[in-house]
Amino acid sequence: MEHFIQVSGARENNLKNISIQIPRDQIVVFTGVSGSGKSSLAFDTLYAEGQKRYVESLSAYARHFLGQVGKPDVDAIEGLSPAIAIQQKTTSNNPRSTVGTLTEIYDYLRLLWARVGTPHCPVCNDEISRQSVDEIVDQIYSLPQGTRFAVLAPIVRKQKGEHRKILEHAKASGYARVRVDGSFYQLDDDIPFHKNEKHTVEIVVDRLTVKADDAQRLTDSLETAFSLAGDIVLIYQYDSGEETSFSQSYSCPRCEVSLAELTPRMFSFNNQEGACRTCSGLGFQVKAASFKGAAGMQQEAVDETLAPPCPDCHGDRLAPMLLAVSVGGMNIAEFCRLSVSAALDFIANLRLPGTKAAIAELIVAEIGSRLQFMNNVGLEYLQLSRTSGTLSGGESQRIRLASQIGSGLTGVLYILDEPSIGLHQRDNARLLSALGDMREMGNTLIVVEHDEETIRQADWIVDIGPGAGKNGGYVVAQGTLDDIAKEPSSVTGQYLSRKKQIAVPEYRRKGNGKALTIIGAAENNLKAIDVSIPLGTFTCVTGVSGSGKSSLINEIVYKRLAAELNHAHMSAGNHQQMQGIDFLDKIINIDQSPIGRTPRSNPATYTGLFDQIRSLYALTNEAKVRGYGPGRFSFNISGGRCEACAGDGMMKLEMHFLPSVFVACDVCKGKRYNRETLEVHYKGKSIAEVLEMTADEAVTFFGNVPKIRKKIEALCKVGLGYVQLGQSSTTLSGGEAQRVKLAAELQKPATGSTLYVMDEPTTGLHVADVHQLVHIVHALVDGGNTVVVIEHNLDLIKNADYIIDLGPEGGTHGGSIVCTGTPEEVADCEASYTGQYLRAELKGNESNEYDGSTGYPY
Template sequence: MEEIKIQGARIHNLKNINLTIPKHKLVVITGISGSGKSSLAFDILFEEGKNQYLRSIGILAGLDNEDRFDTMEGIGPTVAVRQNTIRQSNPRSTVGTKTGILNQLALVYASDGKALDESEHLSPGSFLYTTADGMCISCQGRGSYYDINLKKLIPDKTTTLLEVYDSLQVTAGFLRILKNKYGMYFETSFWELPEDIQGEVVYGAYDNGKQSYCLERILRNAYEKGEDVEEVYAKTTCPDCHGERIGQEAREVFLGGKQIGELGQMTLSGLLDFINGIPAEELSQFGKNVVKNVMEKLKHLIQFSLGYLTLYRELASLSGGEVQRIFLHIHLESRLDSLIYVFDEPMAGLHPSEKQSMIEAVKELRDLGNTVIVVEHDKEMIRHADHIIEIGPKAGIEGGTVVYQGDYEGYEKEDTLLSQYLFSKHLMLERTVRTDRFDKEDSLTLEHVRTHYLKDLTVAFPLHAMVGIAGLSGSGKSSLIEETLMKRLANARKYGHAKGIAGVERISGYAKISQEPIGRSVNSTPASYIGIWDKIRELFAKQPEAKIRNMSAGHFSFHSKGACPDCGGSGYERIFLTSDFSVDKLCQTCHGKRFNEESLSVDYNGKTIVDVLEMSIVQAIFFFEDQNSIVKPLCILEQMGMGYLTLGQPSSSLSGGEAQRVKLAKELGRQLKGNMLYVLDEPTTGLSLYDTALLLKLLDQLVASGNSVIIIEHNVEVLRSCDYIIELGPEGGDKGGEIIAKGTPERLRDNPNSKTGRYLS
């Protein structure tokens, strides 16, 4: 069949929509946040494609019992790459292992590598840190480990154990626990403690695999929160393998004068240059064939603007957009056809100058004979689509219908909410306060920054303004802001000294609004994150029926006393087909409601706890209108254009941009003293231009109220609205790390060195 035909799609907010989607085309599904586009792409198309394939090979027969649509024809095997489900936490999974490049280099080293001494012949596995034969024993193939510098942490020989805990700001609760355990040593100098006690204080004791409270745990928690503790708790390169991850035997084998571990630490661009320079006489015919294949892979990855990565870069540290580009490379290499691919914003994290290569890549995937469906807001991707579907007109209950379906020319003539912004029929709001004059005294200044590839930068960030941080992928934006500015601010707040940063006294505090998920488990919801869930459960516990039954707030929690006894409050039964691939079957006892019958027997103003969880934020504002402490944070979310979210929506299902706005709402709901610094990392990820306009309005209000905003961003609409832009470059990785332009958007437009300015007109 040449078309996918869907009748009566009705999951989430989709309103029984009928659609015909052409196959073997590039199809873009767009719409404002919460309109229902992801429900269509992932919950209807991908899920049914996956389920039909599994049923066809005798798996899942009779398990699909969710009423999501009436009929679907023409669907085939479907592959989905989604922003919030592709993050991997295994530190041994790297760019080199995922792409297969490390394995291929190992083959070349095994066949053509030159050993210092004619040692026995080594197998390919000996050159891989992922094998028992190849890994460095000291660091278990990780190349580094975290270590405490006790001499710097406790430089004074007379410092008592209690003073050590005080310096690390141990909470009163933990101090009581520690006093019960080590109270007799509190007034003893740390350096005079018995050796076994000193070891336990620093590294803890283990009971059933759990580490007790200790200095290492305190410092690790601080490090993971982004606090600058690197002087006393830092990533230490393995002294045996020097970060090369491989064992001694493999480190004695060279190709082109380099060990394989050195190649793993090069950027992909640098690696391509190195391989190009290997003398032909050093390679056998087999080696030449493998090297040719490796070079093709590297060129492909560099084409996808990933040349700044290294083979040893851990996948867990990559952004969603970066991982999608690696997956896209892998699927293009496979040369499979007749598949249906569903991508989730592959343009995320790309500089405007890097977008064309991504568009060409998805077109290439289509031209192999596949159907490529892209959920996307980006105007360039929409312009190149063969078929465009806009879901809308608005979000939540006001969305869920098809407002446009057709080609780009027809879309330009339409008057939908999104097309008005895309084709400049509806212009972005002008900022209320804009300035092009900055007082050097009213700024935060970082001095001599050398983090990662940053080249000894001194950078001044104007305060009481909106400052954009721009640059190509890998140019050093996150190194400058996330890894340096945020850590030095945290250090100044916690330890009272501000090394390498000036002007901290000019702000009253700061809030980092990152793209990290606000909760990874299905039990985390917007209601729990913003702090109203406990208040709602307490309301239910005060109802007459609950008091008669002696029910507490815990009876209205689906992961406590209120949970369905059969599914444990998850709402489904998880069936594992392999060790890492599973499908979910709706719980036959609670039918996805997650609660037991007793909890559902109590209502508040005619609604059960399940009814409340299914309410949108807009509906909840009306329902709880007499409960100010519940309504206040909800109103902030509504102002930010997020009234479509339901209170019980799993936090893990939110896009990076949605998660950021929930975090921002939580910060704004606090009673803050003003003159705050807000730092945001690509907040327009997952946002349409309509939603971007709402975000800009909020950021403008923050600056107009006397606060400061620093925003890492590629979106030209946002950068155009900034008062001041700092652009890093000129390229990524070791070819970046410099400031190539700074000033107002107008100044960048006139600066020939700027790679962003030309897009700001």
């Protein structure tokens, strides 16, 4: 038993009381169609139980601040290690959170710059240094023997006044000479001071000649001078008139600028000591709208994308004195602006003199290893200065993954949610190698994944299904790759064994002869490229991570068209010109954002289906007799809803030191409506019972109502037949939300002039769901519309009519057009990474599934 995690009687969400043994210290992939119950087992059961056990080990006081995790619906879990979940959620929208701070690399950078950094004057850029008294003595005694010099202590520096009291105090202390404004005087002389002019006064502490037996005297004089002047002593050579300044702290005598002892804390832009005074370390100027949260904490509400850079630090976040400290000729902000790959090169080639090399050795090694971890998970194009709020879910997840690899933990259960999301096939091998490294460290990895390569590399596979929602929740098959491929009831196995596959189209659409042309696209890393998107086609934009796909499509194409066609308040990314806008009448971005901001939103309300259902109920005889209109059947307004729960159907009970509990409303029993409304029936069902139906059930129930049936059929076509009509939007995954939006579009009459934009629509989709998505995309294009998809999934790419491949690399080495054309033409391009993988996919996926009426596999 110690070699397994034993789960007994798991019933969370749609899980059907399953029991399963999961091998420890292995990479275990949970797969299955979307909505089958993978996340319910991985996150809602295993991770939730791990978190519950951790929180329960803490004091009641700590639990009050950390929050509580409810007990998952499971009989028992044995052999569970401490669990860490690495999900796709955006890490933080706090503008102070960056890639460097998330990975803790910035902490090591602060230590490196503080320990071995070379300070410079921020005014004149001269190098400034500090020396001990012994080092100063050695430097003075390197002068020729017999050199006459004076030790001066500057006690007044360019200050107005006559300074008589200072001279009287110096004379009383036994000093005889002074230099004022560059001229030497006896303290008994009548020294010319002008009250309204600035003067510099330096006490002559001693006059000496360079000779061996005066070293101790010089040491004493220097210490006396430092005690008088503070941090600067001047050595004046009588014969040459040359003057040298020495300091025991960092200071520039020419500009009278001094710097305190360098500490790692000073290089933090979250600390008042080191942050730029103008922007408080944000890097941009903004009038922060502060509000107080429930815990009385203030939070800065800022939108950095709309704010101009700080006029003082120019986005570098730190005070001028800190930005003047360099390591290898670069300040810490300049280093953070490097991509991960460029930062790795800098660290590898860093050469430090003398003792600095020994001091920095371990720090540099740790920085290099953490950068390498990021490189290994496909993030070599990211800058350490990039704020976390601008990262995609996949990037955020891989950053946390790199941090965990760097932590060196062992004996941990890691649960990952589709780590391959957003990764090009070229980078996937490095990710799998990184996962293997975590396993070799003695950890167990449970990976919720649809990517075929990841599934094939797993030590153990658990296929959950067979269907989604109510039709899922069972363990269909488990074992090695061969075991799954041989299981006839496993949908995953059928695709792995190639018994099922997504076919390549017989021919490619040429389009309608029109094109949308972008000229001089230069947003982010785009190299002022010119590119055309043929209208009336299915176009895929491909390329390695960070190659500029989102900059081109989301930042330039979508925002420009949304502003001009939809009158949205958006500013398009940097480009010179866009031609062909007149050929389009609207643009729609079908993304994976939630379909509603509140739990009240659901598939029925989003698609407009619920309006027609309410109208149908208002036409029943019972509703007419009672005078009920469609509004009576809305749970969002007073009248027909249950007022005890305001139409939510649930009540929240605060439990303070225990998790908050949601219970069905005592009055409506979770139905959302009051008793009178629920008494109105259509075909024997109340409106609450209709909302509890799945789309598959509802399409039969409303079979004789064409308008309603058509909308429900659209949900079924996009693979959401298992979703309840009234299911809260907050419980839908990103892929499910995206397909609800697709269903809403499929219901609309085709205009033939709509441009649909999708960013990685296969996220969260099983290959069987991708098969359905392919059909949907082709249906949209067959209506005369244009679909532009940013994608890495080869099954979708090989179905495109036209491909725009960007690269060749990510970050600064990307942003160019590698090649364009049909999938076959791109596959023949040797310079294209996409082409290399597409070539094998096209050769190995020939199929005679073909409907000659359209040319596409339906």
